[in-house]
Amino acid sequence: MAMAGNLRKVTGLGRVSGLRRVARLARRRPRVDLSHPARSPLGSSVVNCVTYRDGARDLAGGDLVDAVQRVRKHGDGFVWLGLHEPTDQEFAGIAELFDLHPLAVEDAIEAHQRPKLEPYGDTLFAVFKTVCYVEHEELTATSEVVNTGEIMVFVGREFVITVRHGRHGSLGPLREELESAPQQLAKGPAAVLHAIADHVVDDYLNVTDSVQEDIDQVETAVFAENGARVDPGRIYQLKRELLELKRAVAPLGRPLDDLATRPIRVVDPEIQAYFRDVSDHLLRAKEQIAAFDELLNSILQAHLAQVTVAQNEDMRKITAWAAIVAVPTMVCGVYGMNFDHMPELHWRFGYPLVIAVISVACFSLYRGFRRNGWL
Numbered sequence: 323m324a325m326a327g328n329l330r331k332v333t334g335l336g337r338v339s340g341l342r343r344v345a346r347l348a349r350r351r352p353r354v355d356l357s358h359p360a361r362s363p364l365g366s367s368v369v370n371c372v373t374y375r376d377g378a379r380d381l382a383g384g385d386l387v388d389a390v391q392r393v394r395k396h397g398d399g400f401v402w403l404g405l406h407e408p409t410d411q412e413f414a415g416i417a418e419l420f421d422l423h424p425l426a427v428e429d430a431i432e433a434h435q436r437p438k439l440e441p442y443g444d445t446l447f448a449v450f451k452t453v454c455y456v457e458h459e460e461l462t463a464t465s466e467v468v469n470t471g472e473i474m475v476f477v478g479r480e481f482v483i484t485v486r487h488g489r490h491g492s493l494g495p496l497r498e499e500l501e502s503a504p505q506q507l508a509k510g511p512a513a514v515l516h517a518i519a520d521h522v523v524d525d526y527l528n529v530t531d532s533v534q535e536d537i538d539q540v541e542t543a544v545f546a547e548n549g550a551r552v553d554p555g556r557i558y559q560l561k562r563e564l565l566e567l568k569r570a571v572a573p574l575g576r577p578l579d580d581l582a583t584r585p586i587r588v589v590d591p592e593i594q595a596y597f598r599d600v601s602d603h604l605l606r607a608k609e610q611i612a613a614f615d616e617l618l619n620s621i622l623q624a625h626l627a628q629v630t631v632a633q634n635e636d637m638r639k640i641t642a643w644a645a646i647v648a649v650p651t652m653v654c655g656v657y658g659m660n661f662d663h664m665p666e667l668h669w670r671f672g673y674p675l676v677i678a679v680i681s682v683a684c685f686s687l688y689r690g691f692r693r694n695g696w697l
Contacts, residue, residue: 367405367406367407367408367409367412368403368404368405368412369404369405369406369486369493369494370402370403370404370494370497371386371389371401371402371403371404372401372402372497373389373392373393373399373400373401373402374399374400374401374402374507375393375396375398375399376398376399376504376508377503377504377505377506377507377508378501378504378507379501380392380399386401386403386416386419387419389401390419390420390480390481393480393481394480399480400478400479400480400481400482400510400511401480401481401482402481402482402483402484402497402511402514403416403481403482403483403484404483404484404486404493404497405483405484405485405486406485406486406487407433407485407486407487408430408431408485409431410431413427413430413431413485416483420445420476420478420481420483421445422442422445422476422483423442423443423445423447425442426440426442426445426447426474426476429447429449429474430447430474430476430485431485433472433474433487434472435449435472435474436449436451436569436573437449437450437451437570437573437574437577438573438576438577439576439577439580439581441586441587444478444479444587444588445476445477445478445588446475446476446477446478446515446586446587446588446589447474447475447476447477448474448475448477448515448519448577449472449473449474449475450472450473450474450475450518450519450522450574451470451471451472451522451569451570451571451573451574452470452471452472452473452486452488452490452491452522452525452570453468453469453470453471453525453526453529453567453570453571454468454469454471454490454491454525454529455467455468455469455528455529455532455533456468456469461536461539461540461556461559461560462553462555462556462559463553463555463556463558463559464555464559465556465559466563467533467536467559467560467563468529468533468563468564468566468567469488469490470488470566470570471486471487471488471489471490471491472486472487472488473485473486473487473491473493473518473522474486474487475514475515475518477511477512477514477515477588477589478511478588479510479511479587479588480511481511482511482514482515484518491522491525493518493521496517496518496521499517500513500514500517509590509592509593510590511588512588512589512590512593513593515581515589515593516593516596516597516600519578519581519597519600520596520599520600520603522574523574523600523603523604523607524603526567526570526571526603526604526607527603527606527607527610529567530567530607530610530611530614533560533563533564533567533614534610534614536560537560537614537617537618537621540552540556540557540560540621541617541621544557544621544624544625544628545624552625554622554625554626557618557621557622557625558622560618561615561618561622564611564614564615564618567611568611568615571604571607571608571611572608572611574604575601575604575605575608578597578600578601578604579601581594581597582594582595582597582598582600582601638696639696639697641696642687642691642696642697643697645687645691646684646687646688646691649680649683649684649687650680650684653676653679653680657676
């Protein structure tokens with residue numbers, strides 16, 4: 323009765339045009355899955371719209387409005403509507419149909435939000451930062467390592483709306499996985515929210531594992547024999563990309579704790595146990611990122627120390643050779659002053675003696691510097 327009353331309220335207070343606009347949008351735009359980019363026209367914001375009842379797809383036809391009406395009429399099941407970067411006009415009718423809060427709608431359209439969890443009456447609004455690892459043959463000072471996107475989720479008792487921003491983070495495989503486990507999907511929209519959170523956090527762990535390989539490569543290069551020649555820009559680039567990953571992962575801790583511990587209308591207590599497991603996985607990702615940051619700091623300090631040592635080695639070599647060259651320079655400078663009365667100027671063996679003295683002095687200095695490791 324309550325759902326039927328809500329439907330009459332939506333359709334009876336001047337919102338018919340908004341609902342029909344949603345229907346035209348659903349019919350006009352092909353419902354494709356962005357997990358297959360080759361078949362996914364990015365001009366289409368409606369990715370998919372499916373009704374689930376008792377954990378299985380409802381194969382009844384009709385558009386989005388018809389699906390919502392059937393769910394509200396029967397009082398069971400829910401609608402899962404997937405969108406990709408919708409515009410204000412495209413989302414306006416959907417917001418009216420599901421009575422979404424304007425602030426949440428604004429956040430979902432504009433994106434670039436921090437991970438958060440906000441309840442609006444009987445609707446829960448969650449923001450997740452998605453990440454993916456950018457493959458590259460060799461890490462350079464300009465390589466992109468981590469790419470981020472966003473998934474906004476509206477959860478009500480009879481609907482789930484996912485709004486995705488970015489080319490990665492497709493929910494197509496996740497939808498198929500949930501449909502293969504109808505007992506989990508039958509637990510309602512909160513089960514979908516848990517699956518999305520678990521999927522996002524699993525991606526965090528996968529990306530951290532890939533980033534660790536890059537860090538291992540840089541560490542090996544730094545501590546190699548010619549480690550002082552490593553471009554420090556590679557280390558700084560990894561730190562910048564790690565900071566971007568940290569901004570996506572760290573703020574999600576508070577929303578997951580709320581989902582796992584706080585009583586929330588649309589989240590069944592049975593589902594909250596699953597969120598605790600996701601929170602544990604997130605904690606592992608946060609600890610890995612913190613450890614990577616400390617390791618990169620140590621690698622950078624070691625690299626700077628190697629550069630300093632290499633510079634000191636160069637300076638010692640330059641100083642040693644300068645000292646050796648100073649001996650003939652001094653002797654030749656003295657005998658090049660062109661005085662008339664200087665010893666050994668007119669001596670027959672003066673020149674060979676001076677050359678011998680210079681050679682012995684230079685050789686002695688060379689052996690001394692070699693013995694002390696300066697050359």
